[in-house]
Each structure stands twice: as C-alpha cells, then as structure tokens.
Amino acid sequence: MITIVGLGPGDAGLITRQAWHLLSAADTVYLRTARHPAVAELPSHLQLHSFDAIYDSAEQFEEVYSQIAAEVLRLAAAGDLIYAVPGNPFVGESTVAAVVSGAAEAGIATRVIAGLSFIEPTLAALGVDALDGMQLYDAIEIAGLLYPPVNPDAPLLLGQVYSRALANDLKLALLSIYPAEHPAVLVHAAGGAGEVVERLALYEIDRSDRVDHLTSLYVPPLPLKSDLSALAETVAVLRGPGGCPWDQEQTPLSMRGGFLEEAYEALAALDADDSLNLREELGDLLYHIVMQAQMAAEAGDFTLSDVIAGIETKLKRRHPHVWGDWQVSNSADVLRNWEILKQQEKADRPAEPFESKLHGVPQALPALVRSQKIQAKAAATGFDWPDIGGVYDKLAEEVGELRQAAGPDELRLELGDVLFVVANLAQWLGVEAEIALREANERFTARFQLIERLMAGRGLEWAALSFAEMDALWEEAKATLARSGVPDKVVDESADS
Structure with a gap:
C-alpha cells in the first residue's frame, strides 16, 4: 500500500486533521521535498526521508519527477509506505500521477489523503x-x-x-x-x-x-473582450433570436462580396504599411471567417472548432521539419516538401474520375493572381517555355497582334492575351504580378498627386498644359519623391486639412 498525503500549502496549521492523524500514527514518511514550511512542524518521532538529492543530480524537472516516482514504487514493492507531498496530491504534483499509474500496473494499492492546495x-x-x-x-x-x-x-x-x-x-x-x-x-x-x-x-x-x-x-482579465470565443459568441447572438435582422438574413453566398472587399482592404493596409488600419481590417476579415463558420454550424456542416482543428493539424502535418524528423536546409526544401505532402494527401483521398492539373485555383481570385497561379501549375507539368527568351518573344508577338486588332471584341481578346503573357513573365521572374501592379498603382498615384499639388501652387490648369509640360512635371515629381528618400506612396488627402 502506498498512502499519498497532502501537506497543505504552508505551515502545519494548514494540514488537514485526517492527514495529521495519519502522520502522528506513522513511523516513517518519504517526502518529495523537505523544502516545505510544514516539514519542521511534523511529529518529532517521525523518520523523514526526502528525495531532494535527486533534484541536484537530474538535469530537467521531468527527470526529477520520473526518478522520484520510480524510487517510490521500488520502495513500495518491499512494504507499505507513506509518501507526502506539498499542497494537494492532485494539484501540480507530477510525481503523484506517475506513482498512482505505476502502482496500478504493478498491482500495488494506493490511497490518497487530500490536502489543502495553494489555490x-x-x-x-x-x-x-x-x-x-x-x-x-x-x-x-x-x-x-x-x-x-x-x-x-x-x-x-x-x-x-x-x-x-x-x-x-x-x-x-x-x-x-x-x-x-x-x-x-x-x-x-x-x-x-x-x-x-x-x-x-x-x-x-x-x-x-x-x-x-x-x-x-x-x-486579471483584459478590460475588453479579446478571445476568439468572445467574438464567436457575439456573432452567434447577432444570428440568433433577438439579434440583428441584417445578420440573420445573410447566407454563405451573400457574404462573398463583403469577404473579398475586406480582404482587399487588408491588403491596402499592408501596402500602406499602416499597422493601426491593418489591425482593424484583420478584425473585419476575422468577422467574416467567424460568420461563415457560424452559418455552417447552423446548417450542421462544421463548426469554428472544426476549422481551427483542421488548419492546426494541417500546419503540423505539412511542417515535418518542425514537428517531425524531416531535414531541410532552406525555404526551397520546405516548398518542395509541401508539394510532396500535398500529393500524399491527395493519394489518400477517394479517387475521382478526372482531376485537372489546374484544379484548386479558385475562380474568385483577382484575374492577375489567378493567371499566375494557373501558369505555375501548368509549368509544373513541363508545359512552359524552355527559357525566358521565349516569353519575351511571345509578349512581343501578342503586342503586335494587339496593335492590329480591330473592333472591341478583338481588342479585348488580344489585350487579354498580352496580360496573360505578362503574368507568365512575372512567374519566370519570380515576381508576384498582383503585388507589382499594386505597387505601380501606388507609385503613379503618389506622383500624380504631387503634380496636382505643384500645379495648384503655381496656378496651372490642365487644359493649358502641353504634353511636354505635363511630362516635365511628371519628371519633376519623380525626382522630388526620389530625393525625399521616402518610397512612393499615396498621399494622405487629410494632410491638406
């Protein structure tokens, strides 16, 4: 029999009467540690043996606790013993769980005398x-x-x-x-x-x-609700009886436009390097995620917990170099392993009659992003130019065809081909075409707004300027922004007020 006794959190006055009676009737007690205020006040006739020496010899706490538990079980094999621990045996006492489990396997009976914990x-x-x-x-x-x-x-x-x-x-x-x-x-x-x-x-x-x-x-708690569960409860209330009529009317499909809009606004905050606005936009995006999960839960499809568990499990599964024994030397190895793991996951799924190599590129993506992703998947099969020179030649060919196009339909068709080849060129150059275009938009906007300010300061009007004068202003704006040392960004219109 192993009797496990809780000594309470402080001096002997906090030991329970049941524990004190047991200790008073005992001869020998084994202590996890003698570094406890109650030890000095235990009955004087007791022979006390502590395991403090193990703390000095072991390198980690896990080793300390496993060694103490093993020693208690070894001693118990020879006869009954009392094992005393600080506080309550089942509050923060790793050795107790190990002793109880090990005793059950060895056929040794255990008895636990609860004590007052630190709580x-x-x-x-x-x-x-x-x-x-x-x-x-x-x-x-x-x-x-x-x-x-x-x-x-x-x-x-x-x-x-x-x-x-x-x-x-x-x-x-x-x-x-x-x-x-x-x-x-x-x-x-x-x-x-x-x-x-x-x-x-x-x-x-x-x-x-x-x-x-x-x-x-x-x-203590934070002054404002900050946990994901609080947001999930808020969304559930909005959707529930007595909630908001607008939220109650929404469907997964009706929320698509807002979802995409919030994603773009988050991207705009990133482009502007505006952390305060990014925090707000990420919150708006998170609302949409939680809203979609809430509507799915109402339909019995899945819950927010399923969403979190799914991505948490996937991240660990696809990072075996972090949560496993795979070895990588750089990010290229990581991306290569990622594709291998994705293919393994697909192999484990039920076979479909046909699945295109272009499967998995969402149609809702911005056209430039989708074009680049489509071409990346096609290139992975080998369906691409042998070198970047072929891409430049194709671009020149498509621009020539655009120049010769007649009528709106043919112009649209040829311009689409030009943009498609530009996306392919971006893929070859290792550039995200969507980001490059967004940055170009920002550069143009910043320069154009500076031209407007220069014109306003000089009393100039657009109608009175020749193309050469406009071009000179453009070059002046470029040079001014370059001298400022600040990357071209959209000028905050509120600065005028």
Missing part, C-alpha cells in the same frame, strides 16, 4: 472567486510556450513560479497575449505567516526578489 489560500489573499471563470495552469508549462492557450477574458492563476528565471520566461510567454503594463499579482507563501501579496505590472514580475518555490501569479 484556496491564494484566492483568499486575492479576494477573488474561483468560479468566476478562473483558469489554472502550471507556470512551468506556460513558460515553455510561445503563445499560451489562455483566455485573456478570464482570470488566470499560475502555480509553481519557483524562481526569477522562470518568472522571466513566464513573462515573455504572457506578453504575447497581454500588454506589458497589464496588472499582475505575485502571491508569496499564501496562507502562511510570511504571506505577501505583491501588485505590479506584468513586465515587472521577474524583478521581484521575493519569488521562490511558494510563489504564484494571478493575472
């Missing part, structure tokens, strides 16, 4: 209610993540903030979600005589000289 006195020190959506995590686990799975709309309690080094790692992880100035509370020795509640900004938590093995961290 209850910490809540009392903070004056908060755990049932108000409190999230509970091990600080060691969270500190090892780049984007922790915490909900910033709910309070967060982290146990085992045992050192300033860990507090630093924890701070860096949490700053991916919370602002640096967000309030935080370090609670030291909760429930004990030396209890200290330290309130400070999140970025300061690793500067406290009080941090030790009895420290916990509390982070």
Whole structure:
C-alpha cells in the first residue's frame, strides 16, 4: 500500500486533521521535498526521508519527477509506505500521477489523503472567486510556450513560479497575449505567516526578489473582450433570436462580396504599411471567417472548432521539419516538401474520375493572381517555355497582334492575351504580378498627386498644359519623391486639412 498525503500549502496549521492523524500514527514518511514550511512542524518521532538529492543530480524537472516516482514504487514493492507531498496530491504534483499509474500496473494499492492546495489560500489573499471563470495552469508549462492557450477574458492563476528565471520566461510567454503594463499579482507563501501579496505590472514580475518555490501569479482579465470565443459568441447572438435582422438574413453566398472587399482592404493596409488600419481590417476579415463558420454550424456542416482543428493539424502535418524528423536546409526544401505532402494527401483521398492539373485555383481570385497561379501549375507539368527568351518573344508577338486588332471584341481578346503573357513573365521572374501592379498603382498615384499639388501652387490648369509640360512635371515629381528618400506612396488627402 502506498498512502499519498497532502501537506497543505504552508505551515502545519494548514494540514488537514485526517492527514495529521495519519502522520502522528506513522513511523516513517518519504517526502518529495523537505523544502516545505510544514516539514519542521511534523511529529518529532517521525523518520523523514526526502528525495531532494535527486533534484541536484537530474538535469530537467521531468527527470526529477520520473526518478522520484520510480524510487517510490521500488520502495513500495518491499512494504507499505507513506509518501507526502506539498499542497494537494492532485494539484501540480507530477510525481503523484506517475506513482498512482505505476502502482496500478504493478498491482500495488494506493490511497490518497487530500490536502489543502495553494489555490484556496491564494484566492483568499486575492479576494477573488474561483468560479468566476478562473483558469489554472502550471507556470512551468506556460513558460515553455510561445503563445499560451489562455483566455485573456478570464482570470488566470499560475502555480509553481519557483524562481526569477522562470518568472522571466513566464513573462515573455504572457506578453504575447497581454500588454506589458497589464496588472499582475505575485502571491508569496499564501496562507502562511510570511504571506505577501505583491501588485505590479506584468513586465515587472521577474524583478521581484521575493519569488521562490511558494510563489504564484494571478493575472486579471483584459478590460475588453479579446478571445476568439468572445467574438464567436457575439456573432452567434447577432444570428440568433433577438439579434440583428441584417445578420440573420445573410447566407454563405451573400457574404462573398463583403469577404473579398475586406480582404482587399487588408491588403491596402499592408501596402500602406499602416499597422493601426491593418489591425482593424484583420478584425473585419476575422468577422467574416467567424460568420461563415457560424452559418455552417447552423446548417450542421462544421463548426469554428472544426476549422481551427483542421488548419492546426494541417500546419503540423505539412511542417515535418518542425514537428517531425524531416531535414531541410532552406525555404526551397520546405516548398518542395509541401508539394510532396500535398500529393500524399491527395493519394489518400477517394479517387475521382478526372482531376485537372489546374484544379484548386479558385475562380474568385483577382484575374492577375489567378493567371499566375494557373501558369505555375501548368509549368509544373513541363508545359512552359524552355527559357525566358521565349516569353519575351511571345509578349512581343501578342503586342503586335494587339496593335492590329480591330473592333472591341478583338481588342479585348488580344489585350487579354498580352496580360496573360505578362503574368507568365512575372512567374519566370519570380515576381508576384498582383503585388507589382499594386505597387505601380501606388507609385503613379503618389506622383500624380504631387503634380496636382505643384500645379495648384503655381496656378496651372490642365487644359493649358502641353504634353511636354505635363511630362516635365511628371519628371519633376519623380525626382522630388526620389530625393525625399521616402518610397512612393499615396498621399494622405487629410494632410491638406
């Protein structure tokens, strides 16, 4: 029999009566660690054996816990023993889960005497209610993540903030979600005589000289709803009874235009290098994604969770060099592997009667983007010019045919051929044609707006200018923008006011 006892979070006054009676009647107790306030106050007749030496010999916590669990099981094979741990045996005690599991496999009985955990006195020190959506995590686990799975709309309690080094790692992880100035509370020795509640900004938590093995961290919710689940709830309310008539009337197809418009507005914010506007436009785009998922859930097709699980799984599956044992030396290797993995996924699907090599290029893409993607897929089969010289020759040929075209239909047809070859040329040059054209639009707009300002300052009118004078103004605008050292961008019209 292995009896596992919780010693509570602080001094012996926090040990339960049941645990104290058991310890008083025992002869020998094995302690996970003697570094606990209650140990010095245990019954004096007890023979105490700790596993602290393992902490000094092991390189990682995982090794410490597995070695302690293995030693407890080895000792239990020879007879009954009592294994005592800080707090509650099933709150932040990795060794307990390992001992219980190992004992079950070995046919050894176990008994657990629950104890007060660090949670209850910490809540009392903070004056908060755990049932108000409190999230509970091990600080060691969270500190090892780049984007922790915490909900910033709910309070967060982290146990085992045992050192300033860990507090630093924890701070860096949490700053991916919370602002640096967000309030935080370090609670030291909760429930004990030396209890200290330290309130400070999140970025300061690793500067406290009080941090030790009895420290916990509390982070209150953000002032504004910020979690994806909050947005999903808002959209569901808009679609539900008593919601918004416009949102209720929408269908997946009716939202297509708005979806594309928001995507273009996000691209415009990227082109303008406007981070504030980009944040807003990404929010609008996210609304459309959540709205589509909500309508699909109402139809019984899939849920937002399915969408997230699908892309999360796909990303890991298609990055075996990160979540697997594949080796890559550069991004070209990554793209090559990506195509191999896509083909493997297709091979696992039920066979279709016919699937074109051009399958998968959405018709809703902008024409220039779609043209380049179509030609990339065609080139992957070998259907392309042997070298870029053939593309230039074809472009000259198509321009010649455009010059000779007569009538609107033939002009449209020949101009389309020219644009198609331009997209092919972009593919050969390794340039995204859509981005190149967007940038050209911005350059032209910036120069033209500067010409307008020059004309206004000089009292000039368009009707009075010759082509040569307009061209001179154009060259002047180009030179002025070049001297400014600022890339050509659309001038903000609000600057006039």
